[in-house]
Amino acid sequence: MSAPIVVQGLSPSGGRRVTINGQGVGxxxxxxxxxxxxxxxxxxxxxDLLDDAHWVEWQGGRAHRYEPA
Known part of the structure; x- marks a missing residue:
């Protein structure tokens, strides 16, 4: 089972797309x-959920990083 919250990799301009149960939220x-x-x-x-792998999957980069490299 995958996490219901996905924080996708960094966008070229910064920031990360977030989905909850497959729905884009921002x-x-x-x-x-x-x-x-x-x-x-x-x-x-x-x-309390941000570092719980059962709830949040951080993709394409380190967790809690939002700036482009």
Whole structure:
């Protein structure tokens, strides 16, 4: 089973696309943006989920990095 939240690799201009259950929810430029997307989806404990691989899959780069290389 894959994680329901996917933080995709860095976009060329910075930021990372975020999907929840396969639905695009936005482009995060910081962990605060990501947490806000998760809160809007009803996950009030969003900060606790960011490093839980059962909930969040970080693709194409290190977790918590949003700047292009």
């Amino acid at each position: 482009l995060a430029h910081t962990d605060n943006d990501l947490v806000e997307f998760l809160r809007r989806a009803g996950l009030d404990d969003a900060w």
